[in-house]
Amino acid sequence: MLFDYVTLRVIWWVLLGLLLIGFAVMDGFDLGIGILLYRVTKNNNERRVVLNTVGPIWEGNQIWLILAGGAIFAAWPMLYAVSFSGLYFAMLIILAALIIRPVGFKYRSKIDNTRWCALWDFCIFVAGFVPALFFGVAVGNALQGVPFSFDETLRTFYSGSLFDLLNPFGLLCGFVSVAMLIMHGAVFLALKTEGDIQKRAKRYVYFGALLTIALFAIAGIWVVYNLPGYVIVSKIAEDGPSNPLYKQVSLQAGAWLTNYSRYPEFMLAPLAGFVGALATMGLAALRHYKLAWTTSALSVAGIVATAGVSMFPFLLPSSSNPNMSLLIWDASSSQKTLFIMLIATVIFLPLIIMYTSWVYYVLRGKVTDEYIQLNKKNLY
Secondary structure, three states: OOOOHHHHHHHHHHHHHHHHHHHHHHOHHHHHHHHHOOOOOOOHHHHHHHHHHOOOOHHHHOHHHHHHHHHHHHHOHHHHHHHHHHOHHHHHHHHHHHHHHHHHHHHOOOOOOHHHHHHHHHHHHHHHHHHHHHHHHHHHHHHHOEOEEEOOOOOEEEOOOHHHHOOHHHHHHHHHHHHHHHHHHHHHHHHHOOHHHHHHHHHHHHHHHHHHHHHHHHHHHHHHHHOOEEEEOOOOOOOOOOOOOOOOEEEEOOHHHHHHHHOHHHHHHHHHHHHHHHHHHHHHHOOOHHHHHHHHHHHHHHHHHHHHHHHOOEEEOEOOOHHHOEEOOOOOOOHHHHHHHHHHHHHHHHHHHHHHHHHHHHOOOOOOHHHHHHOOOOOO
16 A cells, blocks of 8 residues: 555544544634624625625535535544534534524525514524634634543543533634634725725725734643643554553643644744734735735634644544543554545546636626626525
8 A cells, every 4th residue: 555554644633634624614604704794894785795795606615614624524533423423512513503504594585574584684693603603613622622431332421511611711712713713804895895894804904913913822731830731651552453541641731732842843833823823913904905915814824733643643632531532543544545635636626626626717807786786696
């Protein structure tokens, strides 16, 4: 086989990170625009302009979430079993919000009635805010560890609750997520609109970027001084069978920082988070909105990647039984499965990227009130 088991596991850890980053970058500005719907508009026509900036592309952007979920299911089945069953109610809330969003887009302009539109506008706002918050909360809880364990047959037992997830550090990470997507969505709005909407969106670029920097820094300080990490204290075979029962793990202060001294290149992730947000503010001030969107995407990617590289090689630590934490070395599918999936990914992922790029190129340009009025029966 072209790659050994250890290499395939690392490749799929990287690919999972890239898919999650792809979702945060590509679908993240859609969620951010939903959050900003009330803040950058003053009337129904302006809201229609805002919604139609993402009207042709928001459905396609969700492919990254589907790809990430599929990758977890196929490449990391134990991670899928723990997260999608143990965190069931949190996932159900996210799913409900993601269902409300397309309904809101499709229905709001079907009836020319103020209350009707207001109802679906609120649904679109909720459908932007809730996933943004809960995805961040999930990352915060992953860094702290989730209370799960296995029996001798590898059946999963989860001992937490929805309200346990809403702890202070989890909520802090949730608000980091909300802030960065506000920045990302505001940049896209500034790029795709003009006039008053663009001016309001520009203000929220500054607001979102400053809030992202501040909250990301607070989260980093919290990790350094108040959040113990997990460390493997027994010898583990990196090319061994996928069984999380045969290792010893302990909690140690500062353990999530050791990867940065072991792999100095990992420092690029948090650096990108801060520098990208700062650059976004500067480029927005100069009205270079295309470049500002790129640096905003860099910031989002850096923040998401920071969690992943800090936890390596952990996928999901167990707070109730650390020895049963999931690692990339003991929670993956078989070597053959990973290799076949890699071949499929090498073939189809570039096609998805090329098609997405082509769609964005074809649909480039600004959305204006005049355009909405000329096509009001065919647009959201």
